[in-house]
Amino acid sequence: MHPRAGEFLDQAKGASGIETEINLTNMVEAGAKALQGQADYEKGLDTLHNQLYALKKSSCQVTDEQGKTVAYAKAYTLRREIGTIFHRLWKKRDDQALRDMHLELLAKRVGELRETLLAVKG
Numbered sequence: 018m019h020p021r022a023g024e025f026l027d028q029a030k031g032a033s034g035i036e037t038e039i040n041l042t043n044m045v046e047a048g049a050k051a052l053q054g055q056a057d058y059e060k061g062l063d064t065l066h067n068q069l070y071a072l073k074k075s076s077c078q079v080t081d082e083q084g085k086t087v088a089y090a091k092a093y094t095l096r097r098e099i100g101t102i103f104h105r106l107w108k109k110r111d112d113q114a115l116r117d118m119h120l121e122l123l124a125k126r127v128g129e130l131r132e133t134l135l136a137v138k139g
Contacts, residue, residue: 021064025071034078035138038092041072042131049124053117062110069103072096088137095130102126 029040045068052061073096083089106119 019067019070021067022070022074025068026074029071029075033138034075034080035083035134037075037078038072039131039134039138041068041075042127042134044068045072046124046127046131049120049127053120054113056113058110058116062107066103066107069099073100083137086137088133092130092133092137095126095133099123099126099130 025041025044026037029037029044031037031040045065048061048065048068052058052065055061076093076096079089102119102123106116106123109115109119
């Protein structure tokens with residue numbers, strides 16, 4: 018279902034799980050911004066879907082100590098929110114205005130996630 022997620026996870030590989038997640042947030046945010054206003058969105062949306070799945074999988078690489086912090090609890094909540102936004106984006110992908118609005122919201126939340134992950138990293 019997510020054939021390229023492993024590829025994106027490998028590309029984003031950092032020195033730690035948090036760094037990998039930060040690298041993935043950069044990829045996702047750039048992809049969401051690039052898709053805004055695009056009439057031919059299918060391939061880009063598929064790529065974004067795979068990147069988001071890689072982001073979800075990368076959370077398994079976080080240490081127990083980092084995972085127990087309040088900041089990481091916020092990161093978990095933001096990741097869930099991002100998943101919900103993407104789900105809604107996918108359902109409304111044929112409507113240019115709604116697609117762009119959801120892409121903008123997705124990029125904003127991914128930026129918040131990156132800031133939160135940077136706080137966890139220290």
